[in-house]
Amino acid sequence: MGYVYWQTSVFYARQLDNTIQAEIRGLAEQYRLGGLPRLNQVVAQRSAAAGGGLYLIADADGERVSGNLAAPSAALLEKRGRVQFPYRAPAPGGTETRLAIGQVFQLSGGYRLVVGRDIEDRRKLEDIFTSAFIWGVGFIALIGVLGGLLVSRVLLRRIGAITDTSQRIMHGDLSQRLPLAGTGDELDRLAGSLNSMLDRIEQLISGLREVSDNIAHDLKTPLTRMRNRIDTALRDAPDSETYRETLIQTIEEADELIRTFNALLSIARLEAGAQVEDFETFDLAALAADAVELYEPVAEGEDITVSLNAPQPAQVNANRQLLAQATANLIDNAIKYARPDSGEGAITVGVEPAGSHVRLIVADNGPGIPEDQRERALKRFARLETSRSRPGSGLGLSLVAAVARLHGGSIALEDNRPGLRVVVTLPATQTHSGKARA
Structure with a gap:
């Protein structure tokens, strides 16, 4: 508004000044040609014509x-040069005072010439702009204050809700989540990211709490057994053979405990994202073939056949050692826990492409796992009642699940009719011209 007013005022003043100067040049020319009589005649003519011009020739006494x-x-x-002055003009019902601008000239014989233009319309336009500016600024200020108060109240209320929720979380209630307004703005996106982080933290803490409980329950038994065995050997009559047998059994128990703790450490490292830098591109089918070849003698000793179903290469970009360990765990679990009640056991290890993924499948014909127990079987130290009497720590499947998550994959337990079918899905590496590329 200020710019428009300034430009309008400059344009109007320039135009008015040019008009007055043109009038003055014309009257000056007439004065040079015919003197005061000629000037009187021209001023009278122009005064009678319609327009906004103002003219006056006054004598030495100030009479028109x-x-x-x-x-x-x-x-x-009495003034000279450019002047701004009020004057009386006819109006409906009488006269009115208006504003004009012009120039005053001194003529010979004490006569004065006034040439001007009415600027009352310009003054009214200035008043309109001034009024509009004042009202506009006032309205904008009012809207700004009200809008600022509204925004600040909404923002402070949402920040207050986030603060209250954060305080409850800090006091131990990890189930709390930051409220979402549903607007999709920056605060909603921030709250969504923090809620995802809280979900992960709650999951990790729940896992840690579960591990602690499982350690307290599952590791207490072998430690108690070791302690009782040693105490019994010390109380009984000294016998080197008894001592030897006790030490051998104690070492076996200690080795099992060490394997359990090593598995826990491996799972912890995997969930922390360790060993990502050791990824390489290799053929998962070839790795599965090596694992089958390694476990065939062990399976034959248990009257179980192990076969491979990997008709074509399947390139993955992964940690070779971790996938080899996961495959070995699956085959080892199948040998330990998946033997049928009667007849010969059979284990099939397969690798097959599935679109942009590769699936590693280990299936057996054993008793399997009930559907309502499969999710629990993937947790740490989870052991079904039917496998309590068999050696193991219940960390095999949870380790495989951690390996799958590290590689951006997943694990699923399915019914093999009969038996269990474990499917590990991993992202495949695209190939070009027969060569793998990451």
């Missing part, structure tokens, strides 16, 4: 000789 400017003030006639 010609022109349409009536009752000039003595102060106006």
